[in-house]
Amino acid sequence: MASNTNVRYSDAELAEFKVLIQDKIDKAKHDLELIKSAYMNDHNNGTDDTSPTFKAFDEGSAVMSKESNSQLAIRQEKFIRDLKSALIRIENKTYGVCRVTGKLINKKRLELVPHATLSIEAKNMQK
Numbered sequence: 195m196a197s198n199t200n201v202r203y204s205d206a207e208l209a210e211f212k213v214l215i216q217d218k219i220d221k222a223k224h225d226l227e228l229i230k231s232a233y234m235n236d237h238n239n240g241t242d243d244t245s246p247t248f249k250a251f252d253e254g255s256a257v258m259s260k261e262s263n264s265q266l267a268i269r270q271e272k273f274i275r276d277l278k279s280a281l282i283r284i285e286n287k288t289y290g291v292c293r294v295t296g297k298l299i300n301k302k303r304l305e306l307v308p309h310a311t312l313s314i315e316a317k318n319m320q321k
Contacts, residue, residue, distance in 0.1 A: 201298060203290045212284050215308045219277045226270040233263040276309035283311075292316050 203211070283289035290299050294316035303310055312320075 201291060201296065202287055203298065203301075205287075207301075208284045208287065208289055211289060211304060211308060212281065214305065215277050215280050215284070218308060219274060219281075222270055222274045222277065226267060226274065229263055229267045229270060233260060233267065273309070280309045294319070 280289060290301075290304055291297070292299050292313035292315070293311045295313055297313055297315070299310055299313045303314060
């Protein structure tokens with residue numbers, strides 16, 4: 195009977211996931227920079243010479259835009275943190291193991307959601 199301690203992805207598979215996750219981190223950091231630069235440049239909409247009514251609408255829109263960009267930035271930063279945590283799990287060789295069931299998370303799920311810590315089975319138990 196096989197020991198349950200060997201339930202993990204192989205070093206070769208972990209290396210593949212590491213490349214996938216590093217690519218996602220690089221893209222996420224790039225996207226975060228775009229969000230932050232949009233946030234910083236939001237105040238310059240060139241409405242100084244337009245009617246006061248339009249300017250009031252535009253300023254309201256700018257505030258909403260800043261808020262949504264801020265929310266996007268927060269979500270993106272959390273995504274990057276989650277991906278970095280996944281890299282740590284790869285180093286610890288615990289990556290891809292469901293934290294509830296102890297079983298391997300489906301490889302396709304990890305390719306789509308590389309920072310997942312729950313199997314679909316465990317996720318469905320939460321509902």
